[in-house]
Amino acid sequence: GENVEQHPSTLSVQEGDSAVIKCTYSDSASNYFPWYKQELGKGPQLIIDIRSNVGEKKDQRIAVTLNKTAKHFSLHITETQPEDSAVYFCAASKSYKLIFGSGTRLLVRP
């Protein structure tokens, strides 16, 4: 079955710097790759997603890139702000079943 690995497990950046989180997946048939943000005491919230027919997608300060050949996808956050501090999860799926990575705890230092 699908396996998703996520790195790093923790990431600390200075406010205004960029943050990059990377994921790899094992099932080449996966075609949908969402990223979720989870704040303390809340459920995960979708922040951006990408499908396998697209190599890059951007939404304001957030961008996701996908390399299907290498089975890698990454989340890029530019101009980080303290409110970006949270746990971020990547996921991969080929249907309805999302397989999540283990999460990255991002801390943005003011």
Next chain:
Amino acid sequence: EAGVVQSPRYKIIEKKQPVAFWCNPISGHNTLYWYLQNLGQGPELLIRYENEEAVDDSQLPKDRFSAERLKGVDSTLKIQPAELGDSAVYLCASSYRDPGEQFFGPGTRLTVL
């Protein structure tokens, strides 16, 4: 638009006791999911419903876990009897179509003593 509602938010029970979690999905969402999230891990799917039918319960430990979705709206997840290892956050999610964006509720944090 109201999001996915779950209750209770927190539950503390002793092992071997039963426990139940309730979920009300976003109005109009036919697909409902229950996930288990262990500390420091991503969510793992337990069961998926299409309307009132459980179409994927392959990850649900059926010896102690059960779920139902009467009338294709609200859903209940039950554990009987609870074990120490069941301590986790139980998340409910819903989507308008399948596959589609999944909207998560805040979860129920279960502690089994």
